[in-house]
Amino acid sequence: SVLADYIVNEVQEVYRLQGVKINDKHIEVIVRQMLRKIVVLDPGETHLLPGDLIERSKLMEENEIANNANLRPATWEPQLLGITKASLATESFISAASFQETTRVLTDASVNGRCDELRGLKENVIVGRLIPAGTGLVHHSERRHHRHPSHSHHKDKKSTVDANLMSHFK
Missing domain, CATH: 3.30.60 (Wheat Germ Agglutinin (Isolectin 2); domain 1)
Known part of the structure; x- marks a missing residue:
């Protein structure tokens, strides 16, 4: 988008003035999260x-x-x-809790009955599971397919995720 390109160029300009070379893709990852x-x-x-x-x-x-x-x-x-708000506003409360305001994030998730579907790299690393990339991608694709053959109800997803998560703590 035009906004993302503008932000990347402005950030790069600051680094260029300091003589630092950074590949655009690194800044683009952060900007994508911000947007x-x-x-x-x-x-x-x-x-x-x-x-x-x-x-x-x-x-x-x-x-x-x-x-x-x-x-x-x-x-x-x-x-x-x-950047801080973007990190805390993720769908994964486990990922958000690992970043900042841990007590508030976990309390909010608990009070609201939130369910973490463990879709990202960070939350899967935190709970000790294969990440949804590389060799772990096939595992996560199959798991998602079995869980959502035709977009099952949230309760079904929640119980599956809860069971999967709890199996790692046994």
Whole structure:
């Protein structure tokens, strides 16, 4: 996006002035995390609400469902989060808790009954599982396929994740 390119160029300019060479891809990874959230402007005919701050992937799923049903999709705009806020605003509460404000993050997750689906590298490393990359990618793809043959209910996913997670602590 234009915003992401602008941020990468501005950050690179600061480093260039100091004589430091950094490949763009490293900064792009951070910027992508900072731009991961979006704000819903018009929910269209989806289950979203105006002003919702959600993951871009969640919006894409909702819009795909709306498009497949010939309904009006939601419109949105990117939301730029600071690095700290972006790290804490991840879908994985395990990953967020490992970064900062551990007590608050874990308390919030517990009170709200959140379920960590262990999709990212960090949370899988924390609980001692194969990461969803390289040789672990096949394992995670098969696990996801068995869990969601046709997008099963959240309760089914939650119990599967809870059982998988608890099996690592036995």
